[in-house]
Amino acid sequence: MVSALGPIGRLGHWTATHVRAVAIVWIVLAIGLGFLAPRVEHALSGAGWEATGSESVQARDLVDRNFQGLSSYALMVVVHSASQTAGDPAFRQTVTRAEQALGRSEAVTTVVAPQAGVSISRDGHTAVIQAGAARNANEMVRAADDLKTELAALGTDAVRVDLTGASGMWSDFNEANKTAMMKSELISWPVTLAILVLAFGSLVAAGLPLMLTIVGLVTAAGSLYLGTQLLDISIWAMNFALMFALALGIDYALFVVMRFRGAFFGSGLSAEEAVSETMDTAGQAVLFSGATVLISLSAVMLVPSPAFRSMALGIMLSVIFVLAATLTLLPAVLAKLGPRVDKLSLPWVRSGEHRSARFAAWGERLWRRPWGYGLAALAVLVVLATPVLHLDTGMPSIKVVPQGDGSRQGYEAVQRAFGPGATGPLQIVAPAGEAAKAAAVAQADPAIAQVMPVQRGAGGTALIQAIARTDPSSKQMGATVDRLRADLPPGALVGGAVAENHDLEQVLADRTPLVIGVVLGLGFLLLLVALQAPIIAAVGVATNLLATGAAFGVAKLVFQDGHLAGLLGFEAQGFLDAWGPVFFFAMIFAISMDYTVFLLSSAKEHWDRSHDPREAMVGAMAHSGRVIFAAAAVMVAVFFTFALSGPLPPKEMGVILGIAVLLDAALVRLLLLPVLLRLLGHWAWWSPRWMHRVLPDVRFGHA
Known part of the structure; x- marks a missing residue:
């Protein structure tokens, strides 16, 4: 049997037959890096929101x-x-x-x-x-x-x-x-466990995703601490690493454990053989899913900002450790548990129930009536995505700080006493010989209320501080910075917190199309390798983009226009924080691709076995629909807990990611994408002959 397995299946067989060795390696990793994990919070940086260079x-x-x-x-x-x-x-x-x-x-x-x-x-x-x-x-x-x-x-x-x-x-x-994250975690963990128990039907099985999450988070946190010894890493990296460790640990464990139970119970296979078969199928899908997540996040590295790059690094570390644990530790634990994986089951749970009759019936309904359901889903997504055409972005204002905090109290006191621009003075650094001219240019600008006396410094430089007439977060400030830079004498530089925000916002605006293009292109290539079918690979990427656009459309209505501001407890800034389009896009796309791989890998498995479009679509729904539904339910619950507490940016993250997962699972993976499989029929799996010679032979069905 081992000779018929693919590389991931053989890895699964090795871990299943070397449980002690695998356990020792992970215990050493968890203890070694876990010893460093508590130090990471104090080592992470609080700044880094700047455009390098x-x-x-x-x-x-x-x-x-x-x-x-x-x-x-x-x-x-x-x-x-x-x-x-x-x-x-x-x-x-x-x-x-x-x-x-x-x-x-x-x-x-x-x-x-x-x-x-x-x-x-x-x-x-x-x-x-x-x-x-x-x-x-x-x-x-x-x-x-x-x-x-x-x-x-x-x-x-x-x-x-x-x-x-x-x-x-x-x-x-x-x-x-940090306080908001801790509060959200306290709420999300019991909610997550409850949903997992319902999804798995067993307390033992439900604990496996949490095991992966804890192992992934502890090892990622220890690795982040080691990283801080070499470079500055944003404190946000830890927050996002936690979220992705939880999200992916649940996704991967659901997919693998449900497949293991289907392969083991009632099949006559030993636990080791069932693990080998599971990893040869579900394990390979998990590997491709993890690769798509890493590719999506790696594109964020194209933004030249320490905060962005370190946040992407933190998430990628958590993904790598969760993926490694899924491919090694989880199969070893499953082999050790064997029939005990269903211990402490709920009364109505049947062991080995892998094919969902309800999702099979849903797939049959979509097969019979594809146009009605498909057009309804498409209409909802397009309507929700339309507001994104009028989305405005900006760097966070003082409104992201809670009302009672000292920095906000001091900020508002300075504005009342000295004017709205006093909290964010522009700092013009010029050669000493050009100081008078630079001061005159600043004084003549209509947006400048006051120019402070020139200060002479070391190195033959001069500093002119200019106070604007408007709040530092206003849209006019960017135009003021650009105008001063155009009018000032050569050698003069415009800095200050306002200019730093403006420069970062410009970099984000310039790099966002590139990041989106790279994510879409690499995502398509990875799906193409996995599915060997260019049409359905392109459809998978396009539907991801549609769901992402709908999520940002909702974000525009909530955070820019202020709808639901009272319910969610925030002050609308009149824009979405500028990091949202690039960073949240990569995160949403990564999660969407996760579900896409699970659904389409299952469809390809059935297609390779039967070459029947109906069996491919209905079989994929029957075997992966429940996993997608359960994983999405957990993630929506987790993300929405972040939306209900804390300052504005975590609310943005919680609402945007929660809405994205909800729309992606309910309207795209479980409705629109199966309908497109139905309408495309055999064409979904078409590929030119030359492609088979170029691409590696990837199969998700167990030989």
């Missing part, structure tokens, strides 16, 4: 080097009182204590005291202290983590002290995001 990053580096670190990631401390002014003793004492606290920090190079007419408001009720950054952006966010509580404690009933600015904002946002 952009003009704004160059300007920040010059300001850090020549102006004592008073760049976009310098610390900004706001001292504010409704009843006292900067001249009152209690107010002055609070300012002095805040300056001393900043001066004691090793992350601070210099402390700039509040100055009348510059950083003390006209009414005297608000004063701003600046502290130069002695470290890079990521380290300054960590410094804000350490300092914000101490600074806030210096306040009194009459005087408030808040740490704000880019470092303070990202510190508060990351903390709120």
Whole structure:
């Protein structure tokens, strides 16, 4: 039997007959990397939202080097009182204590005291202290983590002290995001277990996806910690790694365990033989599914931003470990369990029930009436996708930070005292000889409300800070940055947090079509290799794109237009965060391809056996429909828990991914794609002769 198996089947046979060796390897990995996992949270970076090599990053580096670190990631401390002014003793004492606290920090190079007419408001009720950054952006966010509580404690009933600015904002946002993620996980785990028990019908079987998730997450977390020793990795990488470890662990375990139970019970095969047969079929589909997920996420690496690349890296690590565990640890555990995989079963569960009569009946109904169901599904998807034509994006505003957090309180106090643009000054760095001209250009710009006195720095450079008339997150700010760059003398650079956001947004806009094109192209090629049929491979990619467009159409209605804002508990920014189209597209496409591979690999298995289009379509629905339905139910539940808690970006992630999975499973994989298989008939599996000579022979049926 072993000689008739493919490579994945032979791997499954080896793991089934070497259970102890496989277990030892994974125990060593889990303990070794698990020992490092608790350290990862403190090692991950809180910043990285920048376009590597952009003009704004160059300007920040010059300001850090020549102006004592008073760049976009310098610390900004706001001292504010409704009843006292900067001249009152209690107010002055609070300012002095805040300056001393900043001066004691090793992350601070210099402390700039509040100055009348510059950083003390006209009414005297608000004063701003600046502290130069002695470290890079990521380290300054960590410094804000350490300092914000101490600074806030210096306040009194009459005087408030808040740490704000880019470092303070990202510190508060990351903390709120972490709290939201933990809350969502506490809700999602019991929901996930309940759905898995219903899907598997057995407590033992239901525990296998959770085993894969835990192993994948622990090993990925330990690997991320090792990665932080070499490069900065965003704290978001851990959040997304958790989500994908859970999602894919469930998907893969559902597919493999259900196939194992069908092969083992009532077949007369031993547990080892059933594992070998399972991995030769379902295991191969899992491998292709994992490859499509990795390909989709690898395209995000084309965005030159540390945050994006490290988030993609974190997810890819979790996928690699979950995939490795599915192909080695899971078959070994199944071989060891044998008939005990159905232990602690629900009363109505029948062992070995692999073919679903209900989904077979649904497939027969779609075969008889393809046009009605197909056109209805297509109409719903097109209607939902239409709003995406008017989707606007932008970098996150202060609204992503919870109302009561210090950075938001300080931000709003500065805007009230100094004007809407004071929270995001543009920093113009120019050669000293061009300083006067650069200042004049900034002063003449209609969008600039105030230009601060020129500061002379080291290296023959000058710094001009320009305060805009509008909020830093307004659309006009991007036009202002572009206009200044066009009018300023050669050698002048425009930086500051606003310019950094603008540059990253521009890079995202420029790279998004490339990322989407690469994902679609590589996804098609992988499906082509797996299915050996160009028409159905193209259909699989096109339907993925339709479901993704519908999800972003819903996102436009919710997050840009503000529908359901009250129910979900957020303030609409009037746009979707700029990372959404590129990053969420890759994530949605990866999950969609996951389901596509499961459905079409099953259809190909039946086609190779019977060459009957009806058997291919109905058989695929009968054998994979329940897996897709159960996996989607878990993921929708998990994603929607993220939509109900925390700051705005996790809500965006939860709603967009949850809606995408719901639409993809309900309208695409279980309705539209089977209808297209029905309408295409034999043409779905057509391929030119030369393709068979070029492509490897991939079969999902057990020989």
